[in-house]
Amino acid sequence: MVKCQKSMPEDLFSIQCDLNKKAKALAENYQQTGNLENLNEAIRIMEHVVDMAGEYIDPCVLSNLGDMLNIRFERTGSIEDLNRSIDASNMAADATPKDHPEHAHRLVALGGNLGSRFERNGSMDDIDRALNVVDIAVNATSEDHPDRAHRLTNLGTLLGIRFRRTGSIDDINRAINVVDITVNATSEDHPDRAYRLTTLGALLGARFERTGSIDDINRAINVMDIAVNATNTTSEDYPDRAHRLTTLGTLLGTRFKRTGSIDDINRAINVVDIVVNTTSEDYPDRAHRLTILGTLLGIRFERTGSMDDINRAINVADIAVNIVPQDYPSRTTCLNALGLWLYERAKQMSSIDDLNRAIDVINVAVDATPQNHPDRIFYLNNLGALFGQRFNRTGSINDIQGAIDTVNMALNAIPQDHPGRTICLHNLGKWLFTRFTQLDSIDDLNRALNLWKEAWRCHTAPPSYRIQMAQVAAMAFHTQSIGKESFDWEESSLLLQEAVNLLPTVSPRSLKHTDKQYMLAKFAGLASMAAATVLTAGKDAYHALQLLELGRGVIAGLLMEMRGDISDLKQQHPGLADEFTSLRDELDTSVDKMTSPISTDSTFPWESQERRRREADQRFSGLIAHIRAQSGFSNFLLPPTAVEFMTAADPNPIIVVNLDERRCDAFLIERDQIRVLPLPSLPLSRVEKHAQDLRSSRRAASFDATPMLEWLWDAICCLEALGFKNRISDNDWPRVWWIPTGVLSQFPLHAAGRHAPGSTDTVLDRVMSSYAPSVKALIYGRRHHVRESAGPMSDHALLVAMHKTPGLSTNGNLPFAATEVKMLNNLCPSLQLQPITPKLRKDDVLQHLQTCKIFHFAGHGQSHQAEPSQSCLLLEDWETNPLTVGDLRDQRLHDNPPFLGYLSACSTGANEVDKLVDEGIHLVSAFQLAGFRHVIGTLWEVSDQHCVDVARVLYETLRGEGMTDVAVCRGLHRAVRALRDGQMEGGPEGRDAILLGSVPKARGPTNHYWIPYVHFGV
Known part of the structure; x- marks a missing residue:
C-alpha cells in the first residue's frame, strides 16, 4: 500500500523530486529528438525511484512512470511496457485522494492505457473499465476547468473504440457529441486543436460506415484537412502529422x-x-x-x-x-x-x-476474430465471395454451399439498419441464384429474389447499391416469368421505376463528368429495362417513355438543366433568375481539369473547393424546388410532359426505339398521340451480334452493308405505321427524328432499306432523317433559337483543314481536306459568311468557337474505346493538348449559339463504349451541348474525296434556301442520296477514326461511304 506523501521523510521527498525532474527532462528530449536511449534512461531512473521509495513513493512519480512506459509502448509495441504502464497508472490513481486536483488527470491516463490494451488484446473488460474511469474523471471536472476539453476528447476516443467493437450506435453518437463540444470550445491557436479535430474526423468517418450519411463523411474530410494543415511539419510533430x-x-x-x-x-x-x-x-x-x-x-x-x-x-x-x-x-x-x-x-x-x-x-x-466482433461479419461475407468465385472455376458443389453458409452467417449477425447489410443480402442472393442455375431449385430462386428486394429497401445503403439490387431483382422476376402464360409484372415495374428515379443521386452535379460516367456505366440498360417492364405490366406509352427520358443521357440532362433558357424566369422573378445564374455558373465550371495536389501542404484549399461545389449543388437543388413552387413554374426543368412530347413532334414525328432483352418497341410520337409499336423481329441478342459484326468488318475490304441495311428495314424502320408508304418524287420531303437506345445507337437507321435499283423500300427514299439523343435534348435545342447577342450576330465561318496530321503512323495525310475547306471558303461570300482560318491548335480553335456562326472541321477524329469523353479532333497539338469531347462539352455558347458544326471526320457521332451508349458521349453531342444548333457527323470511316462533295451539296443547299433548320437536314439528305446513287465520283482514301487500342484495318470500297453521315439538330 502506497502511503500518503505527508508522512514521507523530507530527504526522500527531495530525492524523488530531483530524480523525477531529471527523468522528465530526458523524456522531453526524446520527444524532441526521437532518441530512444533518452527515454530508456528516463524510465530506468523512475524505476529506481520507485524501488528506492518503496511504500513512500510519490503518486506523481508513478503517474510519470506510467506515461513514459506508455510512450515507449507506442514506439516499440512492447505489451510488457503497456501492462506495466497500466499498473503504474492504476497505483497512481489509487494513491491520489479523490478531492486532489490530479485525481481526474490520473484516471484519464489510466483510461487511455486501458483503451490501448483493448486495441491490442480485445478484452472487453479493459475498454469497459477505461470508459468507466474516464467518465468518473469527466463528471468530477467542472465546466470551466481548463482540462475538461481534453478529458471529453479522451472519453469520445474511447467511446469510438468501443463502437468499432460492438457497433453500438449510442456509443458513436455520444462520442461525436462530446468531441464536438470540445472542438467548438477550442480556440484556433490552441495546441490541441488539431488533435481534437482528428478525433472528431475519425469518429464521423466511423459513423458514416455505420449509417451511410454522406454529410458525415464530407464533414470528416473537412475537419481532417483542417487538422492536417494545422500540424507543423517539424520532426517533433511528425508522428501526429x-x-x-x-x-x-x-x-x-x-x-x-x-x-x-x-x-x-x-x-x-x-x-x-x-x-x-x-x-x-x-x-x-x-x-x-x-x-x-x-x-x-x-x-x-x-x-x-x-x-x-x-x-x-x-x-x-x-x-x-x-x-x-x-x-x-x-x-x-x-x-x-x-x-x-x-x-x-x-x-x-x-x-x-x-x-x-x-x-x-x-x-x-x-477464426481469429471473436464471434461478437463486428468485423467478423465482413470477413465472413468476403470468405463467401471467395468460395463462390472458386465454384465458378471448379464447379464444386461444396464451394457453392460454403459460399451460401458463410454469407448466411454474416447476414444473421449484421444489424438491420447497417449500410453493409445490402452487400450481404446481394451476395447471398447471388450464390443462391447460382445454385438455382445448377440445381433448378425454385426455392433458391424465390429466396434470392426476396433477398434482393430486401436489399433494395435498405435505405441506409448507398444509392448505387440499391439501384443494382433493383436490376438483379428485376432479372429474377424475369426468370420467374419464363414458361408462364401469365405473370404479375406490377412489383417489378414499380421497383425499376424507383431505381430510375434514383439515378441522378449517383451522379450529382458537383462530380466530375468522368466520375459521373464511371458511376452511370454500372447501370447501362436500366432505363430500357424499366420502360420494357412497365409496358409489359400494362402501363401506357407515355409512362414508359418518361422512364427512358429520365434514365438516359443523365449527364447531358444535368448540363441542359443548368444551361436551359430561363428568359421567362428572368421576366417574372429576376431575383431567382440571378441566383440560378450564379449557382449555375459555379457548377458549370469544369472540374475535369482539376488535379489533386502533389504536396500534402496544399490539401485544404483543394478540399475547400470541392466542398463549395457540393454545397452549391445542394443550394441549386433547393433553388429549383423553390422555383417550382412559384405560379406557372411547376414544371421548371422537369422531364417533358405528354403535351410537350407531342408538341416536339409537330409537324414531324419522332421515333424512339427501345431495346431490351424482354421486348423491343418503337415509340411513335406524333402531334396528337404517343403510341407503341412492338418490334418482335428485333431480339437483343441479334442486335448485339450485328453490332459486333459491324465493328469488326466495316473497315475491311470485303465489307458489305447490304444485309445489315435490309435487316434494319425489316426489324425496325416502321415508316408505314406513320403513313410514309411511298417514294417521294417531288421536293416536299417529310422528316423524322430517330432516337435509338442502347447499342442500336451505333447503327445507321436513316440508311435502312433494300437499295436495289427501283426499290422504294428504303428510309432514304421516303423521309429525311435527323437524330437526337433524347426528346428533352430536341426540345432543349429548339428553345435556344439563334438570336441577337449584345453585339451584331456573328458571320464568321471557322474553317479548319488538317490535310496532314502529325504523329499518325498511317493515313496521316488527307489530300482532299484542304480542297474541301477551299471549296467552302469560296462559297462563304454567297452565304454571307466571313471565312476565318485559325492556327491549327486547340486553344486557338476554342477561342474562335466563341464567335463563329459555322465551324467546319476537315481532318481526323479519334474515338476512345475506353473513355468516350477523351475522344477528340486531331489538330497539330493533339498529342500533347487534344481537343476532346470534354473540352467541347465545357464550352458555353448559348448566349450567341452557333448555327452549324460540320465535323468532316470519322466516328464523330460514335461511342464505342457499350456501357455508356445511352449517355451519348461523342463529339457530335459535345458540340450540341456547347450550344451548336445543328451538327453534322459520321458513324464511321468516310471517303476523303467524297467528303468534299457531300459538304458542297449541303452548303449549296444552305445558299439556295437560307440558313434554316430544314435546309441543313435537306442538304445532307440530298448529298447522301446523290452519293448513294453514284452521282459523285471518289477515290478509296478514307478519313480514318483512330480507335485507341485498336489495330488498323484495310479500307473498304467506296460504294458504302454514303451510309455513315448523320445529322443531329432541331
Whole structure:
C-alpha cells in the first residue's frame, strides 16, 4: 500500500523530486529528438525511484512512470511496457485522494492505457473499465476547468473504440457529441486543436460506415484537412502529422467508394504513400499504414483495372501480414486485406493459386476474430465471395454451399439498419441464384429474389447499391416469368421505376463528368429495362417513355438543366433568375481539369473547393424546388410532359426505339398521340451480334452493308405505321427524328432499306432523317433559337483543314481536306459568311468557337474505346493538348449559339463504349451541348474525296434556301442520296477514326461511304 506523501521523510521527498525532474527532462528530449536511449534512461531512473521509495513513493512519480512506459509502448509495441504502464497508472490513481486536483488527470491516463490494451488484446473488460474511469474523471471536472476539453476528447476516443467493437450506435453518437463540444470550445491557436479535430474526423468517418450519411463523411474530410494543415511539419510533430495524414487518406478512400470521385482515391494514395515512405521499419504502426495503403491501391484497381495497383496492393498487404505480431487484434484486418486483393487478382488473371491463398488467409482472419466482433461479419461475407468465385472455376458443389453458409452467417449477425447489410443480402442472393442455375431449385430462386428486394429497401445503403439490387431483382422476376402464360409484372415495374428515379443521386452535379460516367456505366440498360417492364405490366406509352427520358443521357440532362433558357424566369422573378445564374455558373465550371495536389501542404484549399461545389449543388437543388413552387413554374426543368412530347413532334414525328432483352418497341410520337409499336423481329441478342459484326468488318475490304441495311428495314424502320408508304418524287420531303437506345445507337437507321435499283423500300427514299439523343435534348435545342447577342450576330465561318496530321503512323495525310475547306471558303461570300482560318491548335480553335456562326472541321477524329469523353479532333497539338469531347462539352455558347458544326471526320457521332451508349458521349453531342444548333457527323470511316462533295451539296443547299433548320437536314439528305446513287465520283482514301487500342484495318470500297453521315439538330 502506497502511503500518503505527508508522512514521507523530507530527504526522500527531495530525492524523488530531483530524480523525477531529471527523468522528465530526458523524456522531453526524446520527444524532441526521437532518441530512444533518452527515454530508456528516463524510465530506468523512475524505476529506481520507485524501488528506492518503496511504500513512500510519490503518486506523481508513478503517474510519470506510467506515461513514459506508455510512450515507449507506442514506439516499440512492447505489451510488457503497456501492462506495466497500466499498473503504474492504476497505483497512481489509487494513491491520489479523490478531492486532489490530479485525481481526474490520473484516471484519464489510466483510461487511455486501458483503451490501448483493448486495441491490442480485445478484452472487453479493459475498454469497459477505461470508459468507466474516464467518465468518473469527466463528471468530477467542472465546466470551466481548463482540462475538461481534453478529458471529453479522451472519453469520445474511447467511446469510438468501443463502437468499432460492438457497433453500438449510442456509443458513436455520444462520442461525436462530446468531441464536438470540445472542438467548438477550442480556440484556433490552441495546441490541441488539431488533435481534437482528428478525433472528431475519425469518429464521423466511423459513423458514416455505420449509417451511410454522406454529410458525415464530407464533414470528416473537412475537419481532417483542417487538422492536417494545422500540424507543423517539424520532426517533433511528425508522428501526429503522419497519423492525421493516414486518417485523411482512409476517409478519402471511403468517400471514393461512395461517390466514385477519382480525385479522392488518387489523393488518398498520395498522402498515405508519403506516410509509409517516411515510416521507419521498426515503427509499431507500420503494418497498419501498409494495410491502409494496400486497401487504397486495391480500391483504385477496381476503378482503373491497373495491374500495377493490384500487384502493389498485394505486395504491401503481404509485408503488413509478415510484420504484424501474431497476438495483435489488428492482424485480422491485415489478413482480410491481403485476401481481398488476392481475390481481385484471381478474378482478373484467372489464378486458382491466388484464389486458394485468399481463402486460406481470410479463413485465418475469421477464426481469429471473436464471434461478437463486428468485423467478423465482413470477413465472413468476403470468405463467401471467395468460395463462390472458386465454384465458378471448379464447379464444386461444396464451394457453392460454403459460399451460401458463410454469407448466411454474416447476414444473421449484421444489424438491420447497417449500410453493409445490402452487400450481404446481394451476395447471398447471388450464390443462391447460382445454385438455382445448377440445381433448378425454385426455392433458391424465390429466396434470392426476396433477398434482393430486401436489399433494395435498405435505405441506409448507398444509392448505387440499391439501384443494382433493383436490376438483379428485376432479372429474377424475369426468370420467374419464363414458361408462364401469365405473370404479375406490377412489383417489378414499380421497383425499376424507383431505381430510375434514383439515378441522378449517383451522379450529382458537383462530380466530375468522368466520375459521373464511371458511376452511370454500372447501370447501362436500366432505363430500357424499366420502360420494357412497365409496358409489359400494362402501363401506357407515355409512362414508359418518361422512364427512358429520365434514365438516359443523365449527364447531358444535368448540363441542359443548368444551361436551359430561363428568359421567362428572368421576366417574372429576376431575383431567382440571378441566383440560378450564379449557382449555375459555379457548377458549370469544369472540374475535369482539376488535379489533386502533389504536396500534402496544399490539401485544404483543394478540399475547400470541392466542398463549395457540393454545397452549391445542394443550394441549386433547393433553388429549383423553390422555383417550382412559384405560379406557372411547376414544371421548371422537369422531364417533358405528354403535351410537350407531342408538341416536339409537330409537324414531324419522332421515333424512339427501345431495346431490351424482354421486348423491343418503337415509340411513335406524333402531334396528337404517343403510341407503341412492338418490334418482335428485333431480339437483343441479334442486335448485339450485328453490332459486333459491324465493328469488326466495316473497315475491311470485303465489307458489305447490304444485309445489315435490309435487316434494319425489316426489324425496325416502321415508316408505314406513320403513313410514309411511298417514294417521294417531288421536293416536299417529310422528316423524322430517330432516337435509338442502347447499342442500336451505333447503327445507321436513316440508311435502312433494300437499295436495289427501283426499290422504294428504303428510309432514304421516303423521309429525311435527323437524330437526337433524347426528346428533352430536341426540345432543349429548339428553345435556344439563334438570336441577337449584345453585339451584331456573328458571320464568321471557322474553317479548319488538317490535310496532314502529325504523329499518325498511317493515313496521316488527307489530300482532299484542304480542297474541301477551299471549296467552302469560296462559297462563304454567297452565304454571307466571313471565312476565318485559325492556327491549327486547340486553344486557338476554342477561342474562335466563341464567335463563329459555322465551324467546319476537315481532318481526323479519334474515338476512345475506353473513355468516350477523351475522344477528340486531331489538330497539330493533339498529342500533347487534344481537343476532346470534354473540352467541347465545357464550352458555353448559348448566349450567341452557333448555327452549324460540320465535323468532316470519322466516328464523330460514335461511342464505342457499350456501357455508356445511352449517355451519348461523342463529339457530335459535345458540340450540341456547347450550344451548336445543328451538327453534322459520321458513324464511321468516310471517303476523303467524297467528303468534299457531300459538304458542297449541303452548303449549296444552305445558299439556295437560307440558313434554316430544314435546309441543313435537306442538304445532307440530298448529298447522301446523290452519293448513294453514284452521282459523285471518289477515290478509296478514307478519313480514318483512330480507335485507341485498336489495330488498323484495310479500307473498304467506296460504294458504302454514303451510309455513315448523320445529322443531329432541331
